[in-house]
Amino acid sequence: MPVIVEVDQADDPRLADYVQLREVNLRRLLEEEHGLFIAEGDKVIRRAADAGYEPRSFLLAPRWLDTLADVLEKWPEAPVYLVSAELAEQVTGFHVHRGALASYRRQAPADLDTLLAGVTHGRIAIFDDIVDHTNVGAGFRAAAALGVDAVLVSPTCADPLYRRSVKVSMGTVFQVPWTRVASWPGALDQLREHGFVTAAFALTDDSISLDELAARRDAKLALIFGTEGHGLSPHVLRQTDLTVKIPMAGGVDSLNVASSAAVAFYATRP
Numbered sequence: 001m002p003v004i005v006e007v008d009q010a011d012d013p014r015l016a017d018y019v020q021l022r023e024v025n026l027r028r029l030l031e032e033e034h035g036l037f038i039a040e041g042d043k044v045i046r047r048a049a050d051a052g053y054e055p056r057s058f059l060l061a062p063r064w065l066d067t068l069a070d071v072l073e074k075w076p077e078a079p080v081y082l083v084s085a086e087l088a089e090q091v092t093g094f095h096v097h098r099g100a101l102a103s104y105r106r107q108a109p110a111d112l113d114t115l116l117a118g119v120t121h122g123r124i125a126i127f128d129d130i131v132d133h134t135n136v137g138a139g140f141r142a143a144a145a146l147g148v149d150a151v152l153v154s155p156t157c158a159d160p161l162y163r164r165s166v167k168v169s170m171g172t173v174f175q176v177p178w179t180r181v182a183s184w185p186g187a188l189d190q191l192r193e194h195g196f197v198t199a200a201f202a203l204t205d206d207s208i209s210l211d212e213l214a215a216r217r218d219a220k221l222a223l224i225f226g227t228e229g230h231g232l233s234p235h236v237l238r239q240t241d242l243t244v245k246i247p248m249a250g251g252v253d254s255l256n257v258a259s260s261a262a263v264a265f266y267a268t269r270p
Contacts, residue, residue, distance in 0.1 A: 002058075002072040003079045004065075010090035015081060017103035018059050021092045021163055024133075028159065035106045037161035039171070041098040042067055047171030049074065053104040059083060059091075061099030068100070106161065110179040112187065115150050116194040118177070121219050122149040123268055124196070128184065128236060129156045129227040130257060136160055137168025138258035139225070144172035146265035151178040152187065152222075185236045191222050200224040200240040201260055202232050203253075207245040214267045223264050225257050 007015060017036055020026055031037055036056055039048045042064060049055065049071045055078040060068070062082050072080055088096040116124075125148050130136055136158045143151050153160060157180070160166075160173045181187040188198055197218040213221075224240060226232030237243060246255065246263055255263065 002076050004082060005079055006082045010087055015091050017056060018091050018101060022094050036103050037106055038163040039102045039104055040163055040167045042100050044166055044171040045100060045102045046071055047174050048104050051174035056103040056105055057081060059101040061085060064100045110177060112179055112181060112190060115177055115179055119149045119220060123221045123223060124150045124152060125261060126152045126222055126224040127157050128154040128224060128232060131158050132228055133158045133162050133164040134168050135258045137165035139261045140169040140173045140176055142258060142262035142265055144176050147269060148265055151176055153180050154184040185239050188239050196220040196222045198222045198224060198240040199242045199244050200232050200237055202237055202243045203245055204243045207243040210244055210246050210264060210267050213244045221268060225261050228257055
């Protein structure tokens with residue numbers, strides 16, 4: 001049976017994993033140091049557990065004890081801290097609408113060559129320097145929904161396991177294989193060694209249309225999306241096989257990066 005602990009003080013050291021969840025820099029340092037991430041909401045908590053992530057602890061309103069009973073019983077060594085809504089807000093720095101949080105241990109990052117070798121016929125996505133956690137989470141959700149085999153993130157891309165990313169992805173970040181590349185754009189050489197055609201989404205003079213890309217029916221395709229402000233750097237574009245654009249109407253010059261990714265994933269589906 002899980003260990004149930006009622007907590008009534010915001011400065012209780014046992015709640016350290018949940019402190020100031022909206023302070024991105026603070027959270028990045030804390031989560032890197034302790035190798036953890038935060039799951040918010042009952043569905044996300046359950047999906048993390050189903051994906052094999054090991055919980056460190058749970059922070060719950062009492063009403064979630066029955067709903068999450070099977071998850072809590074699976075991990076009886078992880079303490080369950082019961083708190084009021086007011087205390088949860090004091091600790092986390094925001095109103096915890098769903099009243100359910102969990103701290104999970106991160107897993108070792110996947111090896112890039114192993115990840116690429118597992119894609120025998122399909123597509124992967126690469127998110128380069130996307131700094132908004134909402135966009136990262138939405139990108140992962142689109143990747144999961146539209147059958148993308150794996151996601152790579154560049155060294156400067158926002159953390160897919162940051163609380164906001166996980167929440168926006170609805171926990172699908174746990175089901176799509178992914179890793180952070182150590183060298184970028186150097187990793188493009190590894191992709192080519194594994195037979196991938198690299199397609200960067202950018203408005204350049206030699207960009208082909210998304211319809212043209214889809215018509216190629218490349219066996220292995222890496223779709224690359226850049227940062228929200230300036231897109232992909234010229235340094236990256238010089239090293240990709242193709243540049244691709246999504247034709248626009250109504251005087252609109254671009255889409256949100258997560259929307260662009262979803263359109264590209266759908267258009268290039270097998």
